Amino acid sequence: MFNYLANPTRFLKIQAAVQPWLAAITAIVMAYGLYLALFVAPPDYQQGETVRIMFIHVPASSLALGVYVFMAFAHAIGFIFRHPLADAAAKSAAPIGAALTFISLATGALWGKPMWGAWWVWDARLTSMFVLFLLYLGYIAVWQAVDEPHRAARIAGVVALVGVINVPIIKFSVEWWNTLHQPASLLRKGGPAVDPSILTPLLWNMAGFALLTATLILLAMRAEVLSRRVRQMEMAQVGRAG
Amino acid sequence: MDMAAKHIGFVLAAYGVAGVVITGLIIGEWLRARAVRRRLAELERLGAPRRARTAAPASETGKEQTA
Numbered sequence: 397m398f399n400y401l402a403n404p405t406r407f408l409k410i411q412a413a414v415q416p417w418l419a420a421i422t423a424i425v426m427a428y429g430l431y432l433a434l435f436v437a438p439p440d441y442q443q444g445e446t447v448r449i450m451f452i453h454v455p456a457s458s459l460a461l462g463v464y465v466f467m468a469f470a471h472a473i474g475f476i477f478r479h480p481l482a483d484a485a486a487k488s489a490a491p492i493g494a495a496l497t498f499i500s501l502a503t504g505a506l507w508g509k510p511m512w513g514a515w516w517v518w519d520a521r522l523t524s525m526f527v528l529f530l531l532y533l534g535y536i537a538v539w540q541a542v543d544e545p546h547r548a549a550r551i552a553g554v555v556a557l558v559g560v561i562n563v564p565i566i567k568f569s570v571e572w573w574n575t576l577h578q579p580a581s582l583l584r585k586g587g588p589a590v591d592p593s594i595l596t597p598l599l600w601n602m603a604g605f606a607l608l609t610a611t612l613i614l615l616a617m618r619a620e621v622l623s624r625r626v627r628q629m630e631m632a633q634v635g636r637a638g
Numbered sequence: 639m640d641m642a643a644k645h646i647g648f649v650l651a652a653y654g655v656a657g658v659v660i661t662g663l664i665i666g667e668w669l670r671a672r673a674v675r676r677r678l679a680e681l682e683r684l685g686a687p688r689r690a691r692t693a694a695p696a697s698e699t700g701k702e703q704t705a
Contacts, residue, residue, distance in 0.1 A: 434639050434653075435639060439640065439643065444643055444644060444645060445639060445640060445643040445644075445645060445646055445649050446645050446648055446649060448639065448649050448652075448653075449648065449649055449652040452652055452653065452656045453652070456656070491663070491666075492663060495659050495660075495662075495663050498659060499655065499656050499659050499660075502652070502655045502656075502659075503652040503655065503656060506648045506649075506651050506652040506655070507648065507652070509648060510644075510645040510648050608660065612663060612664070612667055615667045615668075615671060616667050616670075618671060619667065619670045619671040619674050622671075622674045622675065622678055623674045625678060625688075626674060626677050626678050626681060628688070629678075629681045629682075629686040629687065629688060630681065630686070632686060632687040632688070633681065633684070633686040633687070636686075636687060
């Protein structure tokens with residue numbers, strides 16, 4: 397599979413065929429998830445209407461972690477197999493991961509103020525999530541700062557692989573330390589601790605966010621592959637003129 | 639959703655922030671793709687060769703394929 401997709405031209409062909417269908421399914425799932433979140437899910441007996449913030453906060457947070465793991469995995473594939481699309485995939489995913497982390501932090505603050513009485517606390521979960529945001533920004537900055545793409549990919553790959561240590565820290569921070577942030581309520585021993593009336597809309601929204609992330613990454617990868625082709629043609633043009 | 643409920647402003651603000659960020663991402667990606675497509679078409683119109691004479695790094699050209 398990796399070898400099959402190692403050809404950028406083949407990737408562009410597959411992406412062009414898949415993209416419209418993926419975008420359509422994403423729009424349908426996101427619209428249904430939004431409908432369930434805003435109009436079907438009941439208010440929580442303790443949180444009231446603010447529980448609806450969870451339908452954005454939880455999917456954005458999970459995918460912010462997932463995208464970073466994807467980037468680290470892509471760079472590992474790039475380092476080991478020298479797959480020509482691996483670092484393009486990681487580079488394309490970074491702004492999307494950063495945006496999801498920002499949504500997670502912003503919606504967390506908007507939930508924290510009415511529920512905790514504070515926009516922000518420096519507890520382990522919030523702080524490690526903020527570190528993830530900084531890692532995303534640092535990763536993007538490497539690509540911006542280094543002109544030569546091959547060298548930029550190597551440095552960015554090191555940042556991604558070292559930074560992935562932060563992912564289990566975020567996940568288990570609520571168990572390792574005493575945090576204001578509540579412990580895991582979905583992926584836990586004994587199954588989800590969420591009532592089905594809230595769990596169902598949450599899962600739909602998680603699916604919608606996951607599809608949106610995949611759609612955007614594929615779109616960004618297409619632009620990245622084409623921009624590398626442009627760079628190559630510009631260099632060839634300069635070489636021919638010289 | 640009860641629009642008169644306590645803290646509803648926080649809920650609307652959260653959905654607003656997420657909506658703006660996601661819309662920004664979609665528009666940003668679309669604009670970038672369009673700019674790259676236009677530049678590529680321009681270079682093809684000028685007859686720019688697809689490959690340089692000296693080989694560029696594999697990750698840049700996408701030429702290398704694992705066996």
